[in-house]
Amino acid sequence: MATTKVKHPSVEERVDKGKKYRKKAPVSSHTGWVPAPDRPDPVALLEEQNLTREQDLVPVRHGRMLVSPFTFYRGAAKIMAADLKDTPRAGLVVQLCGDAHLSNFGVFASPERNLLFDLNDFDETLPGPFEYDVKRMAASFTIAARNNAFTKEQTRDATLTAVRAYREAMAEFAQMRTLDIWYARLSEEQLMEAIDLAVATQKGKALKKAAQGMVKTARQNVAKAHTRDSLQALSKLAELVDGKYRIVSQPPIVIPARELGESFGMSADELQHAVRELLRSYRTNLPDDRRLLLERFEVIDVARKVVGVGSVGTRAFIALLQGRDQEDPLFLQVKEATKSVLEDHLPKSKFKQPGERVVQGQRMMQAASDIFLGWTKGVQDNRYLYWRQLRDMKGSAVVEGMKPLGMTFYANACGWTLARAHARSGDPVAIAAYLGKSDKFERSITDFSERYADQNEQDYEAFAEAVRSGRLEAAEDV
Structure with a gap:
């Protein structure tokens, strides 16, 4: 069996490597961006993505992207991937x-039930230049x-x-021991301490009032996250019929399997059976302890559930499972994994199964991952899935409601978190030396x-015009 020889350069060699790359792609080289002369039509890129998506949901995706240039940007990862391929990169x-x-x-909750702040979407994860994520x-x-x-x-x-x-943060990680980087995380306590410190340092009545508002919102969001679990989801997503729970129909956002079978060329019973087979296959990819734990639950119902902006149209389901009794639910989310948009321009993933690519990338980048995170092949050819808990104390900031002080604080947390995620898989010493x-x-x-925000606004207008002209169909407010 072939083995890979792992190199272990000294700290000095790693620093020299980072400094050398400053000559290859100076930090100032990221200024002055202009779109490539042969830049592809952004609307055409979205149309290309739509070909493999659930066609009845494509208008929903367009409607969500049409809300603002910001929501458009959320769904435009493929467009930006095409733009980033022509930008400077150091080679780290x-x-x-x-x-x-x-x-x-x-x-979201760690396996120890502690609330952590971290990245939470890895559909496009792939090894590549660190600058891509930063940009x-x-x-x-x-x-x-x-x-x-x-x-x-x-x-x-x-x-x-x-x-x-x-x-x-990368400079700090460059000075840390290897295991300390791996164990680094941003906990609820650390996050709230940082917020309190930010409030204490504000001067002036207006800033102090804004800071107090930020604290109130943050505490409300954290408290809400603590309530978001499978039992809470049961009250929101299920109903009791003839003494048994089933997922409530809320088309087009939530459509139970009993109403969905024909869309996949099979009866509702056949679809339910297919899901149970998928569950068995998925369990084999879990560690033995997690597999045995999951086997204590039985599948009660399944539904298609629309999520997010960029993911709309890819296949996404929720499965309601039951443990000891009806008051012991477990909701799993099952999402389709496709080729990363970055694979159009970077080396292909070493994982042949896109679901495994997502799961392994998430495990590498997150400080702690869902205990039920796993993957499996779909029922139909060329369909791949990954699994995780639907609600496990998950919470997110309402970006559209942020004030300047709150967004600046949030920016600091996101920048630190991204650096920590990169330091786990990359070389923090070399990257820090490059950054200076x-x-x-x-x-x-x-x-x-x-400059890219200017371009995004132009792309958004082109997208909106495509909707107005009838080239694209959009279902708004869904």
Whole structure:
């Protein structure tokens, strides 16, 4: 069996590597971005994605993207992937999230039932240049701040903060022991302590009032996250009929299997049987302890459930399972995994199964992952799935409601978190050496973000025109 020889360069060699790459792609080279002359039609890229999606949900996806340039950006990872391929890159590879916009960060429970703040979407994960994630994140802050009607200075400050937090955190990780990096995480307690500190440092009546509002919102969001579990989901998503729970029909967002079978060319009973077979296959990919735990639950009902913006149209289901009795539910989410949008421009994933690509990337990047995270092949050819809990104290910030102070604080948390995720798979010493100690990197990336936000607005207008002209169909307010 072939083995790979692992190199272990010294710290000095790793620092030299990072500095060498500063010559290959100076940190200032990220400024002045302009779209490539042969840039593909952004609407055509979305149409290409739509070909493999559930056709009745494609208008829903378009409707959600049509809300604003910010929601459009959330669904436009494929467009940005095509743009990033022509941007400077130092050559320092990490496990990328692939879609690291600010709405793909949030809180969830660790296996120890502690609330953590982390990245929470890995549909596009793939090894690649660390700059890709940083630019995707930074541009999202510029676009979101503009969407919230921030001033130019406030918008720039939020973006600079996100990238500065990434650079400074990477410098910290470069000084840490290897296992300390692996165990690093942003807990609920640390997050609230940082918020309290931010409040204490504000000066002036207006800023203090804004800070107090930020604290109130943060505490409400955290408290809400603690209530989001399978028992709470049961009250929201299920109904008791003839003494048995079943998932409530809420088309087109939630459609139970009993109403869905014909869409897949099979009866409701056949679809239920197929799901049970998938569950058995999925269990084989779990560690023995998790598999035995899951076997204590039985499948009660299954439904298709629309999620997110960019994911709308890919196959996504929820499965209601029951343990000891009706008051012991477990909701699992089953999402389709397709080829990463980054695979159009970067080396293909080493995993032949896209579901495994998502799961392994998530395990690499997150400080702690769902105990039921796993993958399986779909019933039909060329369909792949990954599984996780639907609600496990998950919570996310309402970006559209953020004020400047709150978004700047959030930017700091996201920048630190992305750096920690990259430090787990990449070389924090080399990356920190490349980034340097000055603010040149964040200023350069912020310039890119402002230019890319301008382009995103143009793409959004082209998209909106495609809807108005009838080229694309959109179902709004769904």
